[in-house]
Amino acid sequence: MTKVAFVTGGSSGFGRGFALGLAREGYRVAVVARRRASLDDVADEIRAGGGSALVCCCDVTDPDQVREAIARTEAEFGPVDLLIANAGASAMTRPEQLDASDVVALMSVNFFGVLYAVEGVLPSMLERGRGHIVAIGSLAGYGGLPLTAAYSASKGALHNFMESLRVDLRRTGVDVTMITPGYVHSEFTAKNKHSMPLVVELDDAVARMLRAIHARKRHYMFPWQLATLVWMGQVFPSAVYDWVVSRHRRDKHE
Numbered sequence: 390m391t392k393v394a395f396v397t398g399g400s401s402g403f404g405r406g407f408a409l410g411l412a413r414e415g416y417r418v419a420v421v422a423r424r425r426a427s428l429d430d431v432a433d434e435i436r437a438g439g440g441s442a443l444v445c446c447c448d449v450t451d452p453d454q455v456r457e458a459i460a461r462t463e464a465e466f467g468p469v470d471l472l473i474a475n476a477g478a479s480a481m482t483r484p485e486q487l488d489a490s491d492v493v494a495l496m497s498v499n500f501f502g503v504l505y506a507v508e509g510v511l512p513s514m515l516e517r518g519r520g521h522i523v524a525i526g527s528l529a530g531y532g533g534l535p536l537t538a539a540y541s542a543s544k545g546a547l548h549n550f551m552e553s554l555r556v557d558l559r560r561t562g563v564d565v566t567m568i569t570p571g572y573v574h575s576e577f578t579a580k581n582k583h584s585m586p587l588v589v590e591l592d593d594a595v596a597r598m599l600r601a602i603h604a605r606k607r608h609y610m611f612p613w614q615l616a617t618l619v620w621m622g623q624v625f626p627s628a629v630y631d632w633v634v635s636r637h638r639r640d641k642h643e
């Protein structure tokens with residue numbers, strides 16, 4: 390039976406790659422984001438290749454819009470088998486200009502946006518005893534990186550939420566995969582002026598993530614070299630951690 394995927398952030402970058410890749414594999418794909426023209430381009434490309442796509446113009450920070458997008462997908466394609474909660478945003482957080490509303494805005498996309506999608510698909514997955522929930526976090530979510538307080542916090546909240554969910558959903562037939570990438574070339578990182586160590590090309594990153602999704606990995610961190618450094622950062626004394634990552638802060642200021 391044809392499977393159904395619901396991909397948020399499907400208008401560009403990872404999400405576009407996931408949507409095209411899954412459609413080539415035979416999934417019916419709902420592509421979800423705010424920019425209609427870009428979503429239409431992705432859907433046209435899928436249909437030109439013989440696949441099925443549904444465009445859902447939706448702001449993931451609005452729970453009603455997310456519910457409506459899921460309901461449309463279920464009505465047109467059937468229940469969602471695979472959710473890829475990928476939509477995300479980033480912004481610098483400068484302590485000297487701290488504005489709580491900026492932090493809330495980022496949490497709304499990166500954390501609550503995922504939560505609304507999970508809330509929407511989970512009941513039907515549990516009822517059917519099968520399904521797969523994938524969230525895209527970030528290596529930046531494992532610790533406080535310089536000038537990234539809001540982004541790191543939003544992804545850290547996401548990682549912990551998904552980990553709890555994964556444990557709680559054991560033996561229900563619903564799998565949970567957390568993907569935490571390092572730097573990848575996309576619109577997301579195009580604005581970065583600072584160095585991006587071990588940056589990965591977009592197509593390569595999408596291919597790696599799709600392999601991890603199909604293998605139903607619980608957790609996939611890449612590239613491994615950066616993931617190892619991040620892991621070491623967790624066990625470094627705080628003074629060493631501060632010294633190492635503050636070099637990156639200077640780089641971001643240049």
Ligand SMILES: NC(=O)c1ccc[n+]([C@@H]2O[C@H](COP(=O)([O-])OP(=O)(O)OC[C@H]3O[C@@H](n4cnc5c(N)ncnc54)[C@H](OP(=O)(O)O)[C@@H]3O)[C@@H](O)[C@H]2O)c1
Pocket residue numbers: 397398399400401402403404421422423424425427447448449450475476477478498525526527528569570571572573574575576577578
């Ligand atoms: N690129 C990297 O180096 C990197 C590294 C680690 C983690 N990530 C994570 O990977 C995910 C995808 O990033 P990317 O590199 O593919 O970036 P991207 O090309 O900028 O894609 C971000 C996607 O999120 C969508 N989006 C943003 N806000 C939204 C909202 N309020 N409602 C609905 N959709 C929204 C955007 O679509 P619209 O603008 O059309 O709404 C776009 O499709 C993000 O969660 C990001 O945090 C990226």
